[in-house]
Amino acid sequence: MSLRIFVDLVAPPDTLQLLREGTTGHKLVFPLKPAASVLSKGGPDPQFATVDVAFGQPDTQAVSGASRLRWIHVSSAGITRYDTPTFRALAQARNLAVSNSSSVYAEPCALHVLSFMLAQARMLPAALKSRVANGAPDWQALRHACVPLGGQTVLILGYGAIGKRLVELLRPFDMKIMAFRRKPRGDEGVPVIGETQLPRQLGAADHVINILPESPGTRHFFGAARFAAIKPGAVFYNIGRGATVEQDALAQALHSGQLRAAWLDVADPEPLPEDHPLWAEPNCFITPHIAGGHLDEAMSLVRHFLENLERFVHDRPLKDRVM
Numbered sequence: 001m002s003l004r005i006f007v008d009l010v011a012p013p014d015t016l017q018l019l020r021e022g023t024t025g026h027k028l029v030f031p032l033k034p035a036a037s038v039l040s041k042g043g044p045d046p047q048f049a050t051v052d053v054a055f056g057q058p059d060t061q062a063v064s065g066a067s068r069l070r071w072i073h074v075s076s077a078g079i080t081r082y083d084t085p086t087f088r089a090l091a092q093a094r095n096l097a098v099s100n101s102s103s104v105y106a107e108p109c110a111l112h113v114l115s116f117m118l119a120q121a122r123m124l125p126a127a128l129k130s131r132v133a134n135g136a137p138d139w140q141a142l143r144h145a146c147v148p149l150g151g152q153t154v155l156i157l158g159y160g161a162i163g164k165r166l167v168e169l170l171r172p173f174d175m176k177i178m179a180f181r182r183k184p185r186g187d188e189g190v191p192v193i194g195e196t197q198l199p200r201q202l203g204a205a206d207h208v209i210n211i212l213p214e215s216p217g218t219r220h221f222f223g224a225a226r227f228a229a230i231k232p233g234a235v236f237y238n239i240g241r242g243a244t245v246e247q248d249a250l251a252q253a254l255h256s257g258q259l260r261a262a263w264l265d266v267a268d269p270e271p272l273p274e275d276h277p278l279w280a281e282p283n284c285f286i287t288p289h290i291a292g293g294h295l296d297e298a299m300s301l302v303r304h305f306l307e308n309l310e311r312f313v314h315d316r317p318l319k320d321r322v323m
Contacts, residue, residue, distance in 0.1 A: 008056030158211035214241035242268030
């Protein structure tokens, strides 16, 4: 079976060579104007109507007009632009398979959260800036502000591949871990709570980790009410999507002291305007949406796609299938 595969992925020559070798017997179709990154959506392309498979971030309007298309492999863990009732109905009606790249990003994203947590536990931002003398009051205050992770409670919202890997990384720290999931599967390996239990558990958690995807049901999931429900002095982390958090409410929760700190890899919009209140909060730390980044990222994406291509050709279950 020879397939026409649309590839909208920014990649170096050695990665493209691996892709060509791994798709021998199929026809690769590259866009006239490639996407800028794995997070950028592709634009309309006249060739798209002729393909069977799409790898990258295809335009949703183009998908609706591509009657030959049978499978989309998204080059990111997030599927925001496809996670709509309209697109899901289209995929179901046309028996269109959709998979993402969660497996590629689980390790780096989980490591990013762990790095945030360790930096907070050891007060690294303040410590790295400090030049106080041994024994000085500020030195004593800095030492006593460090809080060990052992025995603390972690609540993970959005429990997929990233959350699962994060739990594995946190096991040695002897923390109490629970997850929030609207539809528990039973294989999470940690206690799972639902919507009705969420307010109580927010009030018990020392670390609230947001890995929620963006969808109509999660937009501004964390607003003033949920921040008020969080345990005073807890730390908030977001590596999911910026739109799941109401930024002004987060700034107020930090400013009032309700939150001890916030560590963010995502925001809405990205980057935040220079005059946004979050930049002025001394206990808010923001990285520029790099949690999934890692050495040879494009190579990892291609290997994942090629493994799934083999599965698709032989009619086996796709890894990271989301539709």
